[in-house]
Amino acid sequence: MTAATVEETHHVHATAGGGSPWRMLTRGGWIRAAWMTCLFGALGFGIVVLARWGGGWHPILATDPIVLVSLLVAAPLGFLAGLGAFDYWTYYALGGATRPEDHSGHGARSWKDYFRVNTDHKVIGMQYLVTTIFFFLIGGMLALLVRAELAKPGMQYFDNQTFNGLFSVHASLMIFLFIIPAFAGLANFVVPLMLGAPDMAFPRLNALSFWLLPIAGIMMVASFVVPGGAFACGWTGYVPLCSTHQPLGAVFFNQAVQWAGASSIMTALNFLVTIITMRAPGMTFWRMPLLVWANFTTSLLVVIATPFIAGSQFFSMFDHVMHTAFFDPAKGGYPLGYQHIFWFYSHPAVYIMMLPGFGIMSEVISVFSRKPVFGYRLMALSLMAIVVLGFSVWAHHMFVSGMASWLRVPMMITTLLIAVPTGIKIFSWLATMWEGKLHFNTPMLFALGFLSMFVIGGLSGVMLGAVPIDIHVSDTYFIVAHIHYVLFGGSVFTIFAGIYYWFPKMTGRMYDEKLGKLHFWLTFVGFNLTFFPMHIIGTQGMPRRVSDYAPKFADVNMFISIASFGLGASVLVFLYNMITSWRDGELAGSNPWRGMTLEWLVTSPPPVFNFDEIPQVVGSPYEYGVPGAQHAVLVPSKATEMEEVPV
Amino acid sequence: MRRGSILTLIAIGIVAGGIATAVAVLLPWLPEPASREAGRIHFVIWFVIVICIVIFAVVAAAIIYAVTHFRAAPDDLSDGPPIHGNTKLEIAWTLIPTVLVTAIAIVSAIVLSRNDAQGKDVLHVNVTAQQFAWSFSYPDAGGASSPILRLPKDRSVLLTLHAKDVIHSFWVPEFSQKEDTVPGLTTTLHITPDRLGTYAVICTELCGLGHALMRTTAVVMTPADFDKWLKSQKQASTTKG
Amino acid sequence: MTAITHDEAFGHDEHEHHGPPAAHYSSRISPGVLGMFLFIASEIMLFGSFFTAYFFVRVVNGTPWPTPPYHIPVQVATVNTFILMTSSATIHWATTAIKKGNTWGLRAGLLLTFLMGLSFLITQIFEYLRAGFNTSDGAFPTIFFCLTGLHGCHVFVGLSILLFMTIRAFRGHFSAEHHHGVEIGGIYWHFVDVMWIIVYMTVYIL
Ligand code: HEA
């Protein structure tokens, strides 16, 4: 079947537009979402008031539980239901007949299709990417506000609560709404293609996972407008500060993390099932591209670790809203319990934010070096090693927390050992480039930027892993420097590399190479000027999370702030390039990079159902330089053969 | 690999390492240590920095060499040699980092246990943190208390830390050690000041609105001055009581 | 590792398919069952975080269990345990029945399971009302309510799934060839039962 016929059958099934006013109100979409959001919000309000009245709790109109149940839980559910995320499941649960998948929610024919519950993994991937970049801009602007305040000692523009809110929301948006979901978005687009699958295993679940994200993001940003201001306890939300000493905004954080976490668990589950059950014939585990391996291992981390942050936020929220005693020492609670539970997720989370990037690097470096990935199996195994070790190091964030001191040395050893599998990856990439034919297109530049910057960030991580050093630099700007070297120099550089690398595949058009290179150099220089000096003021004694600091740090901070605005400006180049190239860039063709993995065998953008016939995998994905080697062949379908018979 | 290219590679490595060493040595990184523990901690820092510089130089040399020597012309559509791996190399870059991090772990563990070992004639100080102030009391001296921390030089001090409301953290950059104060728990920190002077006490755990301003000073005095001060405090508290 | 060839593939849909080519099945396990197992893995971790909180309060902090003057109604919970264990047997009966094509066995089994789950939940609600303490009365009540409450929520979800399965069973949607829905829902119910035994042992018995 050709792409054209797919398109036709498709139109028949698409829900017809227009119709009676009643249809417009009840059909899944934005109109129904609007009134169902209100309806569910009102129901939530009613339930709380009724329950408090029945239980005899006073005051009946307590703000915290009402806002939590009605605004943060019920109303978003109403929104999802209204948009149509649950339509099929409701129909099924109420006993509707099983019907063959009609793909009515699949694919995009106009921009409007990006604003509904779409089940096409490619559409969802784009939805993810655009949404996450939007939140990256907001998070970045908050960072620039932080830098503005810190340009001079003393208080300039904000009061303390607002300042603490600024960096808390900055970090939460960057982590939960940019890095983690941006990787999920890239993988959403690429993984099924790379596997030779028509879609993800659970397309409707995939759609739902996406739509949870805007909810989480809006909740975090909206916390600025609730009375008392945004949550201001850092992205780590330590208790008892966050549970009992914070305004209502803290609950927005607790609950937003639940939405984002649920989204990421569902996506991870989807990836795992897709990778296990939907590989094309011939695609053994040892023939999977390393990007697929990376997302496989990341998804394992997500499924196992994320429930722990859910738990930690439930406890903190219950302490806040229901006055439970998880962490209240006066009532027998244990404050350090929060940190253990939180870091048991959040350390693995830093690898959730890095392993997919490692996958992108393997693709980019091998294609632009025209060489097979060096030590393919060890590359995959080191990913697994990082997953396993990643679960045994959480307390390195707690070396100075007052936890049991016998835990420190074992946690230090496991922490330091993580340098070994990571080092294997770094050295293997270097060996992949060795004697290759290097092409310095923008993705490759970002890959090289990643290699150098991540090593610096990793080495500062190793310093932190050594307990005596951490005792000196913990909670200083040295940590802030480490964070940004691994998260910006690591994750963000790989995300940029991935976006440039698959931009032709996603849009069918080429980005502007000159602007791409300009973006890279501005980012690379701006990044180092902004974040490198932070190491120094950190070891010298400037603590993190402060709005005011000793005058001796004034000059360096002014320098950092100026540099950070330059870094911010570099993002504008990126945006301009993306928008103009998407509209009227040069046509890219199906395989501009001469890659071997499966996504390059189909048109750009790929057909609605990816492959007309499931491809046959015949070899490893990186056989550059091996004459005649192929990763996969497309078996021409019977339909096409028939059409091609000359009349 | 050719002899010449190995030499070039080493030369680049030495330059990169040299630059990194210059950054490490010429920039003012650490405050002048003011306690014995800080001296040991600084030793660990420098020990690890040396290892980091070596690794950074290796990686930087490889990248720079590759970028300068393996650049392909834009119209060059050929592929590189299909090298899939090399077991000896892979073993080397697994084992060498393992040895290095083991060395770091051993040095760190030794310093940690030395720093935790207490000397004779320990001075006990109770530290209480609350939003947003510090207070210090001296149980050996009848509970004399003070808003600034006074310590005698060269005597082993055991700080016992408490928090009244939320978590705070006690840090004096010149002592190079910090420890959280946790409500409901008692934590400890062991310090042997060895340099006279006045230093800043900084709260390093986000504790709310006044976190940035939660500061006081630590004064290291000669033992004689300290004893005199402590006696005067004791008298003040008994006359009050 | 050997890949499954085209011939072994069982993914080709019986429904008439217009659109994508059916995906190649590269594993013997069906996506639904695998998805349920992974979901249960993350559920176990969620319970794990609650048990960690329990561990910190009871073991690390040494909070007396139960903290006087409160009591834990062990007898009621024991009765409830028996109810839930029996319901595991009935759901098992229901699934084996439908595999043999016995639709009435399925319906009876599902109904019985549903009723037992419901009585468990109602008993638990009454237990809460008579507990004599509230969530805000200290660390012991907090952990008690949150652990049993988390499990109660899972019973509620399990009951909803059972309800949908029962509706579909009475509408005749399941048959000897077509009973994936029953199997997957059944796995979840077994998980809820096993989890209760762990909650029961740690909260009530130990
Ligand atoms: C992408 C995210 C990411 C990544 C990948 C890492 C990677 C690492 N991190 Fe980092 N970390 C964070 C994100 C990340 N971190 C964040 C966000 C925080 C702060 C949280 C907060 O409090 O807000 C943090 C904080 C943090 C701390 C706590 C500091 C404190 O608060 O006191 C520690 C302590 O051990 C640490 C260690 C490490 C180590 C050892 C690695 C290792 O995985 C690094 C391994 C890599 C290398 C070592 C480089 C390459 C290796 C070689 C070239 C081989 C040879 C090397 C040797 C022989 C050394 N990190």
Ligand code: HEA
């Ligand atoms: C991936 C994660 C990520 C990223 C990308 C960044 C990016 C940046 N971060 Fe952030 N940061 C964190 C994660 C991240 N950060 C974390 C986890 C913390 C710890 C928080 C905590 O303590 O709890 C932190 C903390 C943190 C601090 C310390 C706050 C404190 O402790 O007091 C500072 C201070 O300088 C800072 C600065 C910056 C800057 C200048 C950028 C720059 O890179 C930003 C670049 C700018 C932009 C991307 C904006 C571009 C937009 C425009 C130019 C406008 C265009 C607008 C429209 C078109 C609408 N960050």
Ligand code: CUA
């Ligand atoms: Cu006290 Cu920060």
Ligand SMILES: [Cu+2]
């Ligand atoms: Cu960590």
